[in-house]
Amino acid sequence: MIDSTKPIDGATPLDDISGLKLSKYKVYTLKEIYEKEAQNIANATLKYLAAPPSKKEAPFSYVWMLDLHEEMFGDVWEWAGKLRKVELSIGIKAYLVGMELKKLCDDIEYWEKHKTYDVFELAARIHHRAVQIHPFQNGNGRWSRMLANIYLRQHAHMPVRWQEDLLASENPKRSEYIEALKKADNGDFKALIEMHKVTY
Numbered sequence: 151m152i153d154s155t156k157p158i159d160g161a162t163p164l165d166d167i168s169g170l171k172l173s174k175y176k177v178y179t180l181k182e183i184y185e186k187e188a189q190n191i192a193n194a195t196l197k198y199l200a201a202p203p204s205k206k207e208a209p210f211s212y213v214w215m216l217d218l219h220e221e222m223f224g225d226v227w228e229w230a231g232k233l234r235k236v237e238l239s240i241g242i243k244a245y246l247v248g249m250e251l252k253k254l255c256d257d258i259e260y261w262e263k264h265k266t267y268d269v270f271e272l273a274a275r276i277h278h279r280a281v282q283i284h285p286f287q288n289g290n291g292r293w294s295r296m297l298a299n300i301y302l303r304q305h306a307h308m309p310v311r312w313q314e315d316l317l318a319s320e321n322p323k324r325s326e327y328i329e330a331l332k333k334a335d336n337g338d339f340k341a342l343i344e345m346h347k348v349t350y
């Protein structure tokens with residue numbers, strides 16, 4: 151269970167609630183906001199993960215990647231699907247975000263065409279690059295993991311079950327996950343790739 155009073159390790163603190171689309175007449179706890187987000191994300195999960203999505207449904211194009219974030223967070227946040235304009239502690243400089251995301255889409259196309267990596271490594275690399283760029287104000291982790299899961303599902307594998315587990319800071323799996331991301335930052339993708347093989 152998420153403790154709504156404690157900030158979550160490594161996750162964006164929700165001190166900026168200015169983009170919140172929910173009622174202005176109610177003060178929401180972090181837990182309530184996470185629950186609204188989870189309901190919103192559940193729709194995207196159903197759309198993309200219930201059955202293998204086609205290339206047309208999930209093209210891994212630039213516009214689609216932004217749309218996916220909007221589909222996951224658009225009921226709750228004004229800035230859903232919009233590139234961030236602010237600097238964050240994680241991620242590249244805000245002015246580079248659009249260009250780097252486009253580059254990632256081009257790289258995915260290249261990797262697929264040239265069969266550079268197997269499905270698990272490709273999913274891991276999409277995940278890692280997406281979260282490294284950190285295109286949005288928040289929700290980058292959940293969006294990146296969703297991207298990886300959609301990629302796996304599109305390529306005859308079941309999605310990884312991380313959505314629920316990775317928010318709580320007490321969860322030992324979370325530190326393992328952050329460690330795997332940090333290793334990938336240094337070019338060692340082994341641990342992150344292994345995590346993409348643990349499916350339902």
Ligand SMILES: Nc1ncnc2c1ncn2[C@@H]1O[C@H](COP(=O)(O)OP(=O)(O)O)[C@@H](O)[C@H]1O
Binds near residue numbers: 160161287289292293
């Ligand atoms: N050093 C790090 N500490 C915490 N999270 C990290 C770190 N490096 C990368 N991340 C990624 O950033 C995500 C948190 O970004 P955030 O935009 O708050 O996403 P979300 O709101 O979905 O959790 C983590 O889930 C993880 O994928």
Ligand SMILES: [Mg+2]
Binds near residue numbers: 161162163
């Ligand atoms: Mg966050």
